[in-house]
Amino acid sequence: MTGPRLVSILRQGSYLIASIHTALDDTQMTAFQDDLVERIGRDRARGVVIDVAALDVLDSFATRTLRTIGEVARLRGAVTVVVGIQPEVAFAMVALGMDTGSVHTALDLEEGLAFLDRVVGSRRPVTTLRGGAG
């Protein structure tokens, strides 16, 4: 891949924080899905935050991909929360008749991590490095 990175997947304790930095086409979106699912296993992640704040469009394919990631992650023992859906994007998703299915959503990264702490943390106390989470 050349140029600036399109996505980044960072580890934060037992969580993965995946940020999409720019509009992705379907091929890139699928590659992102595969990378993330692979990282869940490798990093033994218990929670995944997907930050889509930089996306100006979440169409049916992108939504489906996020749902797939959520379902696959759940089967692999991790909880996924999508954060940063822009208000206009949310409108468009409603108009299009899409939702994120069983994937949780939160307003922003901070809320997303708090959500994971509640859900994952209640099952098993996890010591997480929360630096820079805000």
Added chain:
Amino acid sequence: MEAAEYVAESPAGGPDAVAALLPMVRRIVAARVADATAAEDLVQETLVRVLTASGRVEPGMLEPYAIATARNVVATSWREQDRQRRNQHRVVDLRVPDPPDGELLAAEERSAVAEALTRLSERDRQALLEHEVSGRDTRALATELGSTAGAVAAQLHRARARLRVEYLLARDRVEPPTERCRPVLFALSSGDRRRQREVDAGRHLLECDVCATLSQPLLERAPQRDDEVRIAIGADADVVAARQAARDLAGRLGCFSATDLTLIATAVSEVTRNIVKFAGSGEVVVEVLDHPRKGVQVTARDAGPGIPDVERALQDGYSTYAGLGLGLPGARRLMDEFAIASEVGRGTTVTMTRWCGQR
């Protein structure tokens, strides 16, 4: 006085006397001009001048006259050389010399134009030649034809458009494969958008390779419009390009909210993906509309397999690939107007419009 009489009295003495000056003139010139050939030229020139003047020169003054003339001739030659040196750069021809096959190509061009001219109607050809070659203005032509200048101008415009098409056909020595080719190329050549829509030029270019190639120069000469974007679709990345172009163009209208723009971009994303998924390639055209209101119209067309059951494809949850089945029905909900025309084996055209203002 006697010498003067001698010179005057013996006409043969003139040339002889001049000839006697030769060694001296040679010496004077040679002392100033190194190049032997140039020096000899100057010597000859000096002698010619002295000879023509010898009748007018006072006797005994021929020698000083010759010396002065030789010096002048040399000085003049220096001045000229100097001037030439200073101006030499002006005569340098910096143009690329004609390639060896240039003549041949020019001849081919000429014959293509000639061939194209013969394919015009007699009336068009006459008007065109009168105007372009003989330089007669439209008004003069109009009085002759019992018409108006405007009508003649319109006729010339059509004739030129036709000539461009016929020229391209003659140049490439192709015969249009279908009956629709000429009308489509003509509509493109004249830049008449209404006509282009009538003959469905966009669809034809997707279907007909010959016209797709021939139309390139015709499309390039059309002025770049800032109220229309055309995106060729052939890969996943073009879906993103198309929706961003649609957002940009719609955003420039200034009447859409951020949400409206996102809805438009999402709808474009859905219909463009269908092109990539089902047809492989096609095009998306985004246009600004002024009538009856401001708005944007998106036309997504392909020459793919077509949709066998359009009704079903417009139902929620109907998907032929692992999608959500929300592409077409979703796009329809996002826009104000939505029309789909599909023919199995010929392709699909989706036309959708979003008007400015509240829904």
